Amino acid sequence: MEKEIKLRFIYVVEGQVAAEDVDTYFYTYLPDVETEVADLHTGHRVTDIPSLHQSIRITGSSITSSATLAAIIRDYLQHRKSKIVICGSNKQVQYEGPSLQTDNAEIAVVINSLTDDCGEDGLTIMSFHLPHGFGSKVRFPRAQL
Secondary structure (H helix, E strand, C coil): CCCCCEEEEEEECCCEEEEEEEEEHHHHCCCCEEEEEEEEECEEEECCCCCCCEEEEEEEEEEHHHHHHHHHHHHHHHCCCCCEEEECCCCEEECCCCCCCHHHHHHHHHHHHHCCCHHHHHHEEEEEECCCCCCCCCCCCCHHH
16 A cells, blocks of 8 residues: 655755755745744744845755655656755665666665654655765754754
């Protein structure tokens, strides 16, 4: 039976650049994303275009099936030098592109296994650019979650 997966993500934009090399374009591929934008320092909601000197935190969520998420991840990483990290409560998995060799069914099985212990929180999903080739050390910004 297909599982519905609750996803959440969070990243920081400083000026016009996402911190930690976050690949913000990936989140546009997730279905029905709900986002909240807040000033990083004051916590107040940002409803207008932020200034270049403002740091903002974007928090988003989506609900989708594990099969749909697997297809999105695989398709996205076919031609992009990015890393997608998915975290449950106690485990995490990452996929790197371009030319991801893992098939959709295998990705869906792994996603389903991550949901076994995630409870109401759902899974955290992050996407990062890999500008310096494969194996680049990318820090997962746990402190911001």
